[in-house]
Every structure is written in C-alpha cells, then in structure tokens.
Amino acid sequence: MLLNDKTVIITGASRGIGRAAALECARQGANLVIGYSGSESSRPLVDELIGEIRSLGRDATSVGAPAGDPDTGDKLVDAAVSHFGSVDVFVNNAGICPFHGFLDMPRDTYLETVNTNLNGAYFAVQAAARRMKEQGNGGAIIAVSSISALVGGAMQTHYTPTKAGLLSLMQSCAVALGPYGIRCNALLPGTIETDINKDDLADQEKRDYMIGRTPLGRLGRPEDMAGPIAFLASDMAAYVTGASLLVDGGMFVNLQ
Template sequence: MSIPPQDPLAAYRLEGQVALVTGAGRGIGRACALLLAAAGARVVAVARTAADLDELAAAAPAGGIDPWAMDATDPAFMARVEEMDRLDILVNNVGANRPQPFTDVTPETLDHLLGLNVRTAFLVAQSAVRAIRRGGRGGSIVHVSSQMGHVGSPNRTVYCMTKHALEGLNKAMAVELAPAAIRVNSVGPTFIETPMTAPMLNDPAFRDFVLNRIPLGRLGQGSEVAQAVLFLASPAASLVTGAALLVDGGWTAQ
C-alpha cells in the first residue's frame, strides 16, 4: 500500500480495489462487506446462503457486491480465489464457536473448530495472498480474530486455542509478506450482537457475566468491528502490519 494522501479522509477510500469477505452473509462479515462497498471497493462477498447474499447486495451501493454462494471450506472456493483477476483486500472472517466445559469437549467439536478457525482460515489466506501477489500492487489481509485470542475464558478452551493460533499466524504472515507490500493485521472483537452470539447472550446469567467484564458496559455492534476493519484495510493504515486491533470495550485491559 502506498503512503496515504494528504487528505486524511481520502485515505479511507477504496475506489478501484477488490475486497474478498468470507462469512459475509450475516453478522460481522455482513457489516464489513457493506462498509467496504460504501468506501468504494468492489466486494466479493462469500456465504453459503444465497438469500443472505441477495439481501446484502440489495443493501449495498449498486454494483458494490459480487455474491459468491460458496462454502469457504471447499477446495473449489480456494481455487476460484487464486484465479481472481484482481484482489487487494481479504477480510478473513470464517469461523465458529461451540462453548463447552473443557472436560466435555468432544473430538468432533475439537476437529470442527480447529478445521474451520485454523485450517480453513489459513488456506483462505494462502489462496488470497497468491492472488494478491500476482497483481504486484501489494494488499491487505485482515483476520477477524477475537479478544479470546489474547485471554482465556471458561468453556472456551478450543475457541481460545484457535484464536491464539490465528494471532500467531497474523504475526508470522506480517513478517514474511512485508517485502511484497502485503500488510497483515487482525481485529479482536468482544461479544458482538450477531445471530451467532444471540443464543448465548439470551441467557441472562451469561449476559451479565459478559457485561461485567466489559469496562464500557455494553455489547458491541458489527458496524464497530467493520470500522476497525476498514481502517486496517485502507491506506490510512499504510504503516500498520502485524498488529492486533482490539475492539473489546476494555475486556483485555484488565
């Protein structure tokens, strides 16, 4: 990425750039796709449910969303990414969680979360970097990690493990890819109100536990994570790589 222009607001514009957002149908991924499109990027939005992508495209600026109804774990998806004519930005948002007490974690849950949160995230990033490098212009990778990539929490041993792994990948990629002008960063949200977190947050006791751990005293919104992603993806962050931007209301400051 080049040095940002003198106009500080222009540094957040993404005209002419192509961004790939996985898990774009709902929640954080949807918010990221909408904001990147509003900033001028053409956004390749990936989700398994075509109806979600149709709603996303209707909410975005005309022509801003290129919907791909695909499974990010599918080798055919990886191959399609590598064949893209242009790619400048990846928002690596694929991931899941299945909270369980440590001694109750099943091999199936362990394999599922390791496979999606680590293996698939790695392979998507690998395919995206191959496409970005072919363009020779540099680019930006933003991993959607979690505050749980920096701390521990009850009933989240596997999730914490996978997000710590993603943070390690983030730093190693940043160092290795810097000579190719590819910046690599992560965002670490706290609990965000999304369809994935709704079942957990509907439990009053758990909701109180979460709110008591956030000094700002409230849950996050997808738009707040998307704003951090836009910063890291844009020329405004031209000297930022290998960083973890925590959008956690102060959770990890304690």
C-alpha cells in the same frame, strides 16, 4: 472513499460482522466478493446483501463454499479476478464457536472448529497472498481473531486456540509477505452480539456480567467492527502490519 475501486473478499459475510464490514467497504468505494457457507438458508441473506451493496453504487458477487475446505480460498480468489480483475483486500472473518466443555468434547466438534476457524483460513490467506504477489501492487489481509486469543474460556477450549492461531498467523504472514507490500493485521473483537453467541447471551445474568465488564457499558455491535476493518484495509494504514487491534469496549484492560 478509503477503498475506491478496490476488490475486497470477505468470508463469513452473509451476516454479523462480515455483513457489516461488506456494507462499510462498499460505502468506502469497494467491490465485494461475499464468501458464505453455501447453505440454502444463507442464500436469501446473501442476495439481500448484494442488493444493498448495489444500491450503494458498487457491485458484488458471492461464493458459497465451506470455510473449512482448503479449496475455498482459490474459489474466492478466482471469483474476484473473474468479476473485478484483482484481489486487493482479503478479510478472513468466517468462524464458529459451538460452546462445549473440555473433558467430554466430541472429536468431530473440535475438528470442525479447527478446520473452519484456522485450517481453512490458512489456505484462504495463502491463496489471496499468492494473487496479490502476482499482481505486484501489494495488498491488505485482515483476520478477525478475538479477545479469546488472549484469554481462556472453559467452554471454548476448541475455539480459543484457533483465534490465537489466527493472531499468530497474521504476525508471521506480516514478516513473510512484507517484501511484497502485503500488510497483515488481526482484529480482536470482544463480545459482539452475533449469531455465534446469541444463545449464550440469552442468559440475562451472563449478559449483565459481560456488560458490567465493559468500560463503555454495552456489548459490541457488528457495525463496531466495520470501521476498523475498513481502516486496516485502506491506505490510511499503509505502515501498519503485524499489528493486533482490540475492539472490545475496553473489556480486556478492565481487571477490577
């Protein structure tokens, strides 16, 4: 039970990496606040997830609000305190990547991506950190960045800067929040099969290429991210802050 009786907030938790992380945190003893977009289509998925968490002997509540809204972080923190009395871990996972070329990038697409992936994350991290400081017991903040923070993508000129921004945010927050015992780290997933890249990976040639670039010989699954998240959230990582952990099957180091 790495996270016994801790309260964990996870954004973008109705599916994919966020869902897998929520279930693993519950298995490790945590209670969960499930952040999701608030869309009607996501509600059944959230209800199902909460049911699974409760079947594991833990509890969960949900907050439906857009990740790009600067007020969403305060809503997540308020829900955590109201239901469970504290905020011990904050996992910023919500993100979008509507693939598009650079020269004709719609301004609205760019702004929505930056607001969802970075601006909203900034204020949510701030809200969680303020509560952790007030509690006086430290805490853990984890941002799900991306291998895209380190490499470019012709169809991701709006996306890669946000992921680089999350990595930089965690580095700076590690310095700013270290005196309060709050650890801040970033995870950099490689190609993980989720809804965000489902259409892109439907191209078999592209899929085969990505697998071929990965030394472990397969694409990632959401569950591959859950263990690293639980580790960084736990006291096993008590002296880990300002770090970035690649979870990519070796893709980044494979230059051949």
